[in-house]
Amino acid sequence: MAAITQTLRPATESNTIWGWITTIDHKRIGVLYGMTSIFYFLVGGIEALLLRMQLASPNSTLIGADTYNQLFTMHGTTMIFLVVMPASVAFFNLIIPLQIGARDVAFPRLNAFSYWVFLFGGILMYSSFFVDGLPDVGWFGYSNLTAYTFSGNHRVDFWVAGLLVLGVSSVAGALNFIVTIVNLRAPGMRLMRMPLFTWTTLVTSTLMVLAFPVITVALVFLLFDRQFGTNFFIPAVAGGDGGDPILWQHLFWIFGHPEVYILILPAMGIVSEVIPVFSRKPLFGYPFMVYAVISIAFMGFGVWSHHMFTVGLGPIADSFFAISTLLIAVPTGIKIFNWLGTLWGGSIRFTTPMMMALGFITMFIIGGLSGVLHAVVPADTQQSDTYFIVAHFHYVLFGGSMFALFSGIYYWYPKFTNRLLGEGLGKLHFWLMIIGFNLTFFPMHFLGLQGMPRRIYTYGSNMGWDFWNMVSSIGSVIIAVSTLVFLVNLFRSFKSGKVAGNDPWDGATLEWTMSSPPPHYNFETIPTVYSRDPFWEEKEKADAAGTPIKAPVSHGHPHMPSPSFFPLIAALGLSLAAAGTIFSNVLLAFGILVVLIGVYGWSFEPATKPGAEHSGH
């Protein structure tokens, strides 16, 4: 802890735009991540609505083939890289230092850098819209459709550059949280006393560090294929020479399947925090839960080819990946049963965060079971690339991740605003969302089994798909309405929500011991942890003794590192350089120069600005 107690920052932060731009406070960075991902959730949602309007009736000419292909590509890319991942990282930022008893993350300026890189990466990818239109090769970007011969404009280049930049953000952020969790835990918080959300953050960050280099390599190969005429992925047809498009699929899914767990593990962590608190019981089978998370992460690297059962890899490979895919259902099942065990015999309060968490479990069971069906390789040859798959992964990523993320928003919002989100609007949000969600996605199971392929912008009226497509489109409108209810709640409660106090839910973990919102240095005195649910234990002891909980003795404010704008400059340079790979070497060189300036300034900037107020420590 020494490093942090000795570095300095004034006790209050300036609430100006400049203050936010130069912030290196994990809570503010968390808010920035959260707001940005909510913004992109609206963008991705509008894209989805347009897709559903196009598919509502057969032979529709509403948006046409080209726009449809752009929208489904960006819907997937947005929801994965610009919504669910950054929303998870928002929670890492907001919660982890509070939950482990730290004053900030290990590398606060690197943390700011991660955010700005993420923001500029997203802007870079979407700026494609103003040049050649949005990327249109699917979020999976299968070669050799991405080759210059078949995608001759700049859309794919923007997709490549954007994803490369976003990967930098993810890896930098992930390293930061690994170091933070490993090194900055409060005294007494042994690994097996860490809250489950902290565990899933640690494991997810490890997955990011291991998975993103693979996609980065694949994207660089693709960049070379497009810019320098190499042949990594371009086979000897249509002007290509000797590359292999299957290589892209392997590289993409060795990243892509761990990515699925990067999207779902934080959600599982959130649910594992919410369920015990609103059942008033500790998490059932904590060690099993921890081992389940770790084994899911480990096995997640050994199942990638179940995305490729129709590629023709041969019976040996297909058998191996069928077995590993079936096996990964076991730790997933353990988690569900342990949540049930937590609920069992509890005293369940149906607050909005709890209902969202229960929605997660209910929907995730459906997604998990349909996932098992895909491991049955022969059956998968009928389901693969149909709406059955679309149904499956929306039950996992929307019914799963999104419900859990909303649960986290309702649960932790009061900690940072001192206001509760409205329960009435919250429950309306929940019911509209779960009804709209099931209306939208359950019929997709039927459509898939009736032979409707994915990624088609139109279908004939002779296919028998009209009815369920209409139902699905109606459902998507209900989801849109539920999102509006959520936004109204978010803004209304910020001004006029019920005052929450420090511990509105009878929380078990350290974040509920501090004021709402927490001071920017978090803990004046770093607490000592004696159990898995430290705050519950403390409250129980105080109850037994009949005394109120003692406030820690004040020693004056600890000081924190000064704000910095160098991370932003380095991040901006990175995106300029990436844009340079599309347009000009001059821009590329200029971007690299800006990165160097940013990193130079960052390296030689003192942690404390001269003249910043010193006291006490």
Next chain:
Amino acid sequence: MPKVSRWRTKALLVALFLFSALLLIACQKTTSTPQSIFGGKGDHAREIQSLFVPIIWIAGVVFVFVEGLLIFALFRFRAKAGQAKPAQIHGNTKLELVWTIIPILLLAGIAVPTLSQIHKFAQPAGPGALTIKVTAHQWWWQFEYPEEKIVTANELHIPVGRQVNVLLESADVIHSFWVPQLAGKQDVIPTHTNRRVFTALEVGTYLGQCAEFCGLSHANMHLRVMAQTPEDYDAWLKAQQAPAPAPTTELAIQGKELFSRSACIGCHTVESVPAARGKIGPNLSHIGSRTTIAAGMLDNTPESMAKWLKDPAAVKPNMGTMPGYSMPNMNLSDGQINVLVAFLESLK
């Protein structure tokens, strides 16, 4: 019972009712779904169904059991006013081992028939199988019968009861060959020759379409499999092997004249026109005998043929900047279209 929970019970019952109503509607076959994976007419599709359906039932039972437990727990353990803190149970190793081992056994039960079917489907075609070389293009299908020495497009004729050995190749990007009523899909990957072996069991026309995103008009890449009695198939084969009858009407004769000296021949083969030996587009030697044109987008009528020739991209969106991969707009006059249609429709 407090008022709130009664309301909750009602809401749950309504939700359950709606859900089961949804399932019932789904099970009722009110409309025909020609691309359904169920009720298959090919051996491959039927065997998959016989594996898949029992596993759906297992999944259904697990679903009802787990969701039932969850809903029961939510009603039974709802917080009551003035309730003391519940017993603080941290776990139960025996129980946790049980719900680890039971899923393992269940999944092992699914794995065994899965693996055996994987290996069964990997077997090469037997002797006497009909070999057909399929070449996928953006966005149509070419079917070559190497031993029978014919080439056709988008409509695949096969005899019922005879094993078909489909060899899959791509001329450009990755596609996927899929006729759900007959067999599971198999990706078509440039420079990899994939294989799908199946037998059609009943006479009929089966719809299929490309199942891997392959660019702009991926949605418009349909195919039809005409499974015929061996006699009908032989008759069809004979007609395909023979040159199409010479045009008889004045219009069609003019059409042939125009066709032979136009750019059409750069991309299309017509056996009865010596100059027409192009390989980029579909073989049109017997285009008049097909039931559809434009990869299954339009019924094969003179009107739709005229519409197609007038502006191909208006029917099937294409990458206008890349002729060579898509049928270009030849800017034909109505008169030219008229004679070309007459000629093409005469190629029975």
